[in-house]
Amino acid sequence: MVEKGHPRYRSLKLREKILEAYHKGVLADAGIIAHGRGEAFDYLIGEKTRRPALRAIKAAAALLLLAEDPVLSVNGNTAALISEGIVELARLLDAKIEINLFHRTPQRVKLIEEILKRAGAREVLGTDREKLKHLKGIKSPRATASPRGIYTADVVLVPLEDGDRAEMLKRAGKTIITVDLNPLSRTSRKADISITDNIVRAIPLLIRYVKKLKGCKRDELKKILEGFDNKKNLEDMLRLIDLQRMRKL
Numbered sequence: 660m661v662e663k664g665h666p667r668y669r670s671l672k673l674r675e676k677i678l679e680a681y682h683k684g685v686l687a688d689a690g691i692i693a694h695g696r697g698e699a700f701d702y703l704i705g706e707k708t709r710r711p712a713l714r715a716i717k718a719a720a721a722l723l724l725l726a727e728d729p730v731l732s733v734n735g736n737t738a739a740l741i742s743e744g745i746v747e748l749a750r751l752l753d754a755k756i757e758i759n760l761f762h763r764t765p766q767r768v769k770l771i772e773e774i775l776k777r778a779g780a781r782e783v784l785g786t787d788r789e790k791l792k793h794l795k796g797i798k799s800p801r802a803t804a805s806p807r808g809i810y811t812a813d814v815v816l817v818p819l820e821d822g823d824r825a826e827m828l829k830r831a832g833k834t835i836i837t838v839d840l841n842p843l844s845r846t847s848r849k850a851d852i853s854i855t856d857n858i859v860r861a862i863p864l865l866i867r868y869v870k871k872l873k874g875c876k877r878d879e880l881k882k883i884l885e886g887f888d889n890k891k892n893l894e895d896m897l898r899l900i901d902l903q904r905m906r907k908l
């Protein structure tokens with residue numbers, strides 16, 4: 660039992676959730692390692708949403724509202740940490756939800772589908788009942804996508820994604836938004852919008868921005884996007900991590 664007053668309370672609670680998901684078979688062991696990597700970066704950014712992340716979240720909300728056919732991609736870590744938030748975001752945007760796993764097994768796909776359905780999802784794509792297609796004919800197992808989901812999507816939210824998959828999505832012409840605590844990861848570098856924040860903080864904020872911007876005209880949303888520079892934003896985040904590190908010495 661973690662005491663509420665413990666300085667690492669929130670972080671330890673997330674760890675508990677991840678371990679529980681692992682023991683239930685929702686997560687592969689690599690999912691725990693990915694979480695640990697995220698934890699380290701979260702520590703460096705002060706375990707709170709920093710200004711560059713907020714700018715990226717606002718731009719992501721604008722992009723998702725402008726999208727013709729947005730899809731939210733879900734892996735084991737995302738399902739374990741924030742499934743209800745994903746479902747609410749999908750409902751607000753009228754977006755599809757698609758399971759995409761690095762370590763894909765029929766059992767894990769089934770468990771994640773159940774988590775999402777329990778969280779209120781009406782439809783979950785990317786299951787084994789569908790005949791998945793290969794993006795742009797790329798013959799890698801990491802290039803599969805639902806024909807009604809990521810395959811035809813224009814904008815894809817791919818949180819906690821690995822660099823190879825992000826690269827394939829870009830090659831297939833998708834505009835991608837990621838949530839990734841590591842501003843140096845290949846995914847953060849490849850994405851059109853990189854939100855350097857913990858997914859448990861980023862998704863509720865994204866929901867808040869989508870609600871706030873929903874009434875805006877398309878021109879206003881486009882203006883928000885035009886004012887956003889992902890490369891510069893990542894550089895701001897790196898500068899901020901460095902200052903944070905020096906303050907701790």
Ligand code: ATP
Pocket residue numbers: 692693694695696697698700736740819820821822823838839840841843844845846847856857858859
């Ligand atoms: P890449 O292939 O993009 O260079 P990687 O090899 O680190 O990155 P993975 O381990 O597959 O790729 O991706 C997991 C990413 O998700 C890591 O960058 C990690 O920092 C990040 N991450 C883990 N947990 C969270 C979380 N709760 N919120 C946001 N990001 C997270």
